[in-house]
Amino acid sequence: MDFANKVVIITGASSGIGAxxxxxxxxQSAKLVxxxxxxxxLNQTAxxxxxxxxxxxxxxxxxxxxxxxxxxxxxxxxxxxxxxxVLVNNAxxxxxxxxxxxxELYDKxxxxxxxxxxxxxxxAAPYLIKSKGxxxxxxxxxxxxxxxxxxxxxxxxxxxxLDQFTKCVALxxxxxxxxxxxxxxxxxxxxxxxxxxxxxxxxxxxRRATEFPLGKMVESDEVADLILYLASDRARxxxxxxYVIDNGELLV
Ligand SMILES: NC(=O)c1ccc[n+]([C@@H]2O[C@H](COP(=O)([O-])OP(=O)(O)OC[C@H]3O[C@@H](n4cnc5c(N)ncnc54)[C@H](OP(=O)(O)O)[C@@H]3O)[C@@H](O)[C@H]2O)c1
Numbered sequence: 001m002d003f004a005n006k007v008v009i010i011t012g013a014s015s016g017i018g019a020x021x022x023x024x025x026x027x028q029s030a031k032l033v034x035x036x037x038x039x040x041x042l043n044q045t046a047x048x049x050x051x052x053x054x055x056x057x058x059x060x061x062x063x064x065x066x067x068x069x070x071x072x073x074x075x076x077x078x079x080x081x082x083x084x085x086v087l088v089n090n091a092x093x094x095x096x097x098x099x100x101x102x103x104e105l106y107d108k109x110x111x112x113x114x115x116x117x118x119x120x121x122x123x124a125a126p127y128l129i130k131s132k133g134x135x136x137x138x139x140x141x142x143x144x145x146x147x148x149x150x151x152x153x154x155x156x157x158x159x160x161x162l163d164q165f166t167k168c169v170a171l172x173x174x175x176x177x178x179x180x181x182x183x184x185x186x187x188x189x190x191x192x193x194x195x196x197x198x199x200x201x202x203x204x205x206x207r208r209a210t211e212f213p214l215g216k217m218v219e220s221d222e223v224a225d226l227i228l229y230l231a232s233d234r235a236r237x238x239x240x241x242x243y244v245i246d247n248g249e250l251l252v
Contacts, residue, residue, distance in 0.1 A: 016190030186246025
């Protein structure tokens with residue numbers, strides 16, 4: 001898979017799956033636009049990426065729930081590289097809470113996990129149509145079944161909406177030569193659960209993973225491999241598809 005001269009935007013590149021995807025695209029010579037809020041982590045990812053092929057990524061500090069920030073990501077990408085070939089909508093947060101807590105948590109989950117992705121996609125789409133590029137959305141198995149351990153109601157609803165977004169946009173843009181797909185990881189070793197407000201450590205997560213059919217957690221670089229495959233020309237016949245990577249977690 002060669003991404004030489006391909007411009008790839010990755011949101012949430014400052015951590016976890018997004019950072020792993022950035023490294024994998026960098027190894028394949030992509031020109032990267034790395035997006036996140038934590039500048040220190042973002043710069044760390046960028047300097048690791050640069051070491052592979054000596055191509056300096058553009059880093060954009062942005063909160064994707066702020067419309068102006070999202071517009072700035074696209075503007076800076078075009079100003080710096082002149083086109084967009086791949087958009088990886090990866091940034092997301094795990095919002096948990098009960099139906100008895102009202103609608104604020106729903107709004108929060110939808111704002112970050114759906115609305116921001118919707119706006120990013122809308123602003124990137126004209127450039128993706130020009131380049132006949134593609135989009136990979138990072139969803140979750142939470143789109144496909146409730147996660148009983150963490151009461152992730154708002155999160156599950158947002159990721160289910162994201163999957164429908166993937167399919168609708170795939171259908172709309174197919175005739176314009178743009179593919180849109182989704183990767184839906186199960187429990188993956190990142191800061192995600194901690195960022196969602198649960199004090200967990202590796203040992204606790206490994207213990208939880210023994211319940212999954214393959215008895216382990218997903219690693220970020222495994223999700224990155226799938227993202228790269230879907231973004232590559234090898235996946236030229238694939239659009240509107242939802243790819244689960246979960247060690248069989250959905251089966252139990
Ligand atoms: N880990 C799992 O078990 C798992 C399972 C299924 C799906 N996923 C999905 O995988 C994606 C990546 O998560 P991860 O596991 O890699 O978790 P992570 O390590 O916590 O990374 C989350 C990333 O999203 C970014 N982000 C969050 N809110 C943002 C905002 N408002 N504006 C800009 N960036 C924002 C974070 O940036 P900053 O740190 O710079 O703020 C960070 O780079 C998410 O969509 C998540 O739902 C994760």
